[in-house]
Amino acid sequence: MSEVSNKYKDMWERLELDLPAHDQLLGVLGQFYNDIYLSQQGRLMGMEYLDFVLSEVHGLRIQELMEAKAQGRKVVGTFCVFVPEELVLAAGAVCVGLCAGAEAGYPQAEAYLPRNTCALIKSFFGFRLAGLCPFTNASDLIVGETTCDGKKKAYEIFGEMAPLYVMEVPQTKGRAARELFKAEVLKFKQKMEEISGQAITAQALGQAIRLVNRKRRVLQRLTKLRAAEPSPISGRDALLINQVAFYDDPERFCGAIEKLCDEMEGRVQAGQGVTPPGAKRLLMSGCPMAVPNWKLPFVVEGAGAVIVGEESCIGTRSTRELVDETAIDLPAMIEALVDRYMKIDCACFTPNGERLDNIVKLARELGADGVVHYALQFCQPYGIEAQRVRQRLQQEGIPLLRIETDYSMEDVELLKNRVEAFVEMLG
Ligand code: SF4
Ligand code: SF4
Known part of the structure; x- marks a missing residue:
């Protein structure tokens, strides 16, 4: 097991990750990152920051999330840019995007989903089922949305294995659709207040x-x-x-x-x-x-x-x-x-x-x-x-x-x- 793995082993165990499988995933990703990123010539010096973030993505960043949780803050995971991050932050919670860009965990996912499901959906299922994603497991709430049919139906099953909340997203841009989305934004605000135990103020x-x-x-x-x-x-x-x-x-x-x-x-x-x-x-x-x-x-x-x-x-x-920042x-x-997200x-x-x-x-x-x-x-x-x-x-x-x-x-x-x-x- 690598040095990084040893350093965070207890934390990952508490998050119920499958340690051997997770260690293997990190090994493959490290190699992939070397080949695709570190082999480039003439990179900007500022990319060192990104290299560091990536090298610690399942380590230091997760440790920060665990510290935030210990202080009573909630961690909210999202899959889609329709989920208003502003409401998550205004409730004092931390918002993290859940990735889902790898095949790891496919065999487990395919026990629930047809093989011809899009890779992104199979991936988030697989990460959860195979115990590979500390972000998913650290989330107090995962927010899904009714965008495409694949996600919509998959969330019905995913909700049985993770703390899930689903936002309805309209499929057209007319006035009724905007009203529907506004009602969903208000419902989500209420949900965030409920899980954080804190009212969202205009100032926040x-x-x-x-x-x-x-x-x-x-x-x-x-x-x-x-x-x-x-x-x-x-x-x-x-x-x-x-x-x-x-x-x-x-x-x-x-x-x-x-x-x-x-x-x-x-x-x-x-x-x-x-x-x-x-x-x-x-x-x-x-x-x-x-x-x-x-x-x-x-x-x-x-x-x-x-x-x-x-x-x-x-x-x-x-x-x-x-x-628009002028609203008071x-x-x-x-x-x-609502205006911004409907665009x-x-x-x-x-x-x-x-x-x-x-x-x-x-x-x-x-x-x-x-x-x-x-x-x-x-x-x-x-x-x-x-x-x-x-x-x-x-x-x-x-x-x-x-x-x-x-x-x-x-x-x-x-x-x-x-x-x-x-x-x-x-x-
Ligand atoms: S469902 Fe649509 S809006 Fe949401 S992340 Fe996917 S492509 Fe983006
Ligand atoms: S819109 Fe749905 S089917 Fe298309 S990539 Fe996103 S999750 Fe997959």
């Missing part, structure tokens, strides 16, 4: 709104800096920053990424980048890539291209819109939250023309030469919406590569061939 919610907006602003700054040619950061590193945003302490995260953006600005002014001038610039668009799902970015950048943006929930879909009382703040353009909505506009706008702003549309296998919302994306990008003259894949490494060679052919086609 105002503070939480400003903090979560600060996190979004710093990520917006990161996105804008990637418009520079050559790009000052690799797509892999930028994805990692967006992933870490979901589980690191928000204040600490903002401080570290603000510094990293200063460093990026210096590079942009000096005309320095991570790829030679002329490297093809690609926008990734589609399903979120949860830790440690780094396969496709690795393949794309291995083909000599550079990823300049992620039109995804672990990317611009969760950072594009801010909550609770009812107005709730309205501001999310997830493929679970119909119709979802906003997303098509947003992809085109982002591709233009970032100077992308093409778009790689990424859907997880068996994800109907993104898999089917890919056709609408194709039509729209054709009209706009933006080349598109459509990829459907999962978390296995079996198709890496095939993906390499397809991506290389696409990059070559871009000329």
Whole structure:
């Protein structure tokens, strides 16, 4: 057993992890991280912070969560950017995104779910059943949402194995849908007050709104800096920053990424980048890539291209819109939250023309030469919406590569061939 494992063994045991299986997972992830991340040339110095966070993701960060719990704070795990983090923070709780980006635990998950369930759903089931995820096990409440059918039905079973609360998310954007979502936001506020034993005040919610907006602003700054040619950061590193945003302490995260953006600005002014001038610039668009799902970015950048943006929930879909900070009382703040969250353009909505506009706008702003549309296998919302994306990008003259894949490494060679052919086609 490694040194890190020995250091946190008692804590993991208390969290009922399967220690041998967990140790094996950390070993595989460490190797994967070395190959995909640490092997990159010319990384920003500020990435050392991210390397440290990743190396301690199941250690120090979990220890912090356990300390927060010992002080009476609750830990709330979420799977979707529809869950208002502001209400969690305003109730004095800690909000963590639960990842679900690996195949570990699939055999256990498939005892409950059909094999042709999307990888993300099988992964969060598997992590829980195989005792692999300290974030899931440390959560006092896990918040699900009725976005796609797969998640909706899976939560009915997941609720029997974890402390689950499900928020209803509408599938359209009309007035009735907004009312429904507002009622759900109010119900969730009540739930947070109940589990934390603390009333959410206007002052606490105002503070939480400003903090979560600060996190979004710093990520917006990161996105804008990637418009520079050559790009000052690799797509892999930028994805990692967006992933870490979901589980690191928000204040600490903002401080570290603000510094990293200063460093990026210096590079942009000096005309320095991570790829030679002329490297093809690609926008990734589609399903979120949860830790440690780094396969496709690795393949794309291995083909000599550079990823300049992620039109995804672990990317611009969760950072594009801010909550209006001018509201001064609770009812107005709730309205501001509802307005902001109803602008999310997830493929679970119909119709979802906003997303098509947003992809085109982002591709233009970032100077992308093409778009790689990424859907997880068996994800109907993104898999089917890919056709609408194709039509729209054709009209706009933006080349598109459509990829459907999962978390296995079996198709890496095939993906390499397809991506290389696409990059070559871009000329
Ligand atoms: S893609 Fe849709 S369901 Fe998935 S996290 Fe984003 S908003 Fe939620
Ligand atoms: S990737 Fe698609 S099918 Fe899977 S949980 Fe997200 S929206 Fe649902």
